[in-house]
Amino acid sequence: MNAGVQNRIRILIAEDSPLCQKLVETALTNQPYEVRFAATGQEALRLFEAKRPDILIADWMIPPPSGLELCREVRKRAGGYTYIILITIKSEKENLIEGLNAGADDYITKPFDAGELLARVRVGARIIEMSREIETRNAKLEEAVRTDDLTGLPNRRAVEEFASKQLEGARRHGFPLWVVVADLDKFKLVNDTYGHSAGDQALKSFADLLKANTRSADFLGRLSGDEFLLIISHAEKKAILQTVDRLRADFASEKLDLDGHQLQITASFGIAGFRAPNDKTVADLLGRADRALYSAKSAGRNQVVAAPDREFILRI
Numbered sequence: 001m002n003a004g005v006q007n008r009i010r011i012l013i014a015e016d017s018p019l020c021q022k023l024v025e026t027a028l029t030n031q032p033y034e035v036r037f038a039a040t041g042q043e044a045l046r047l048f049e050a051k052r053p054d055i056l057i058a059d060w061m062i063p064p065p066s067g068l069e070l071c072r073e074v075r076k077r078a079g080g081y082t083y084i085i086l087i088t089i090k091s092e093k094e095n096l097i098e099g100l101n102a103g104a105d106d107y108i109t110k111p112f113d114a115g116e117l118l119a120r121v122r123v124g125a126r127i128i129e130m131s132r133e134i135e136t137r138n139a140k141l142e143e144a145v146r147t148d149d150l151t152g153l154p155n156r157r158a159v160e161e162f163a164s165k166q167l168e169g170a171r172r173h174g175f176p177l178w179v180v181v182a183d184l185d186k187f188k189l190v191n192d193t194y195g196h197s198a199g200d201q202a203l204k205s206f207a208d209l210l211k212a213n214t215r216s217a218d219f220l221g222r223l224s225g226d227e228f229l230l231i232i233s234h235a236e237k238k239a240i241l242q243t244v245d246r247l248r249a250d251f252a253s254e255k256l257d258l259d260g261h262q263l264q265i266t267a268s269f270g271i272a273g274f275r276a277p278n279d280k281t282v283a284d285l286l287g288r289a290d291r292a293l294y295s296a297k298s299a300g301r302n303q304v305v306a307a308p309d310r311e312f313i314l315r316i
Helices: 018-028 041-051 067-076 093-102 114-144 156-173 187-194 196-212 237-253 282-298
Strands: 009-014 033-038 055-059 083-088 106-109 177-184 219-224 227-233 256-258 261-263 267-273 304-306
Touching (some): 009 041, 009 114, 018 114, 055 114, 067 083, 067 093, 083 093, 083 114, 093 106, 106 114, 156 219, 177 187, 177 196, 177 237, 187 196, 196 256, 196 261, 227 237, 237 304, 267 282, 282 304
Parallel strands (some): 009 033, 009 055, 267 304
16 A cells, blocks of 8 residues: 555544554554544544544444444535444444444444454555545546646636636625636638647747736636637726736737747737626626727727726726
8 A cells, every 4th residue: 555644544533442442553553544533422523624534433332422423424524535434332234224324334343353443444545545546537637628738728618617706706795807808810810821730839829928927816718719818806997907908018029930930929808897787697798808809809909908887988
């Protein structure tokens, strides 16, 4: 078993009998586990919340809450999976069923052999390690389905999920929220003239510039094709205008090496600030930003245009 310090299996023993405590301690001595003891169910729950053990070994008859109630309480709590071994003097089939129904994974009766307990703990440890591997793989898969392969930025799905949360926060707490939609000017011409490889390089260069100039509190993603979106909160309109116009100017001044061709490409930007109660959804806000972007294109490209608001009109 791989038992690096960081990934050691954490075990919580809920047992009030000094004799059983000693037997469990002996069984787990010199094993790659981090072990803690609790003499009551209440203490076990407190340690469970504080340490989130991987394995819980609980005596059915521990002072309240009992081992059976501990099983039920642990199963109610969110978080990673905890493997539960219930210890009891009760060996009847109906007790076994009751314990398993309460959430126990395994069951051992007193008096028990130290070797048997260790073997059962090892089974639990293997299951926990497999659970960790599955969680890691699932997290990577979840990240992959929310990441754009070309730029490494969050994709449209991730952008819309984040924007929905921010919009709800802005509506509830009243902080400023802005969406900035940007795309490359005459991008189809770049693809048609120099090839899709050059177009991909242009997209990555634009993404890199946006990344380098985005605050950690902001959110940047690729919507589709050559369209990007920046979500900025807790900033005043003047700062937004200055920031976005600087992005526009910086990109326009870059000379890009696209498959051996030195090119200067520009981008256009549309801005919309959250306007309650009109902006009920992310689509409402994106729609206003898109119309502002269209105005920037119509006005000659390489421009920043902000959507008008009833209370103020933003101008570059």
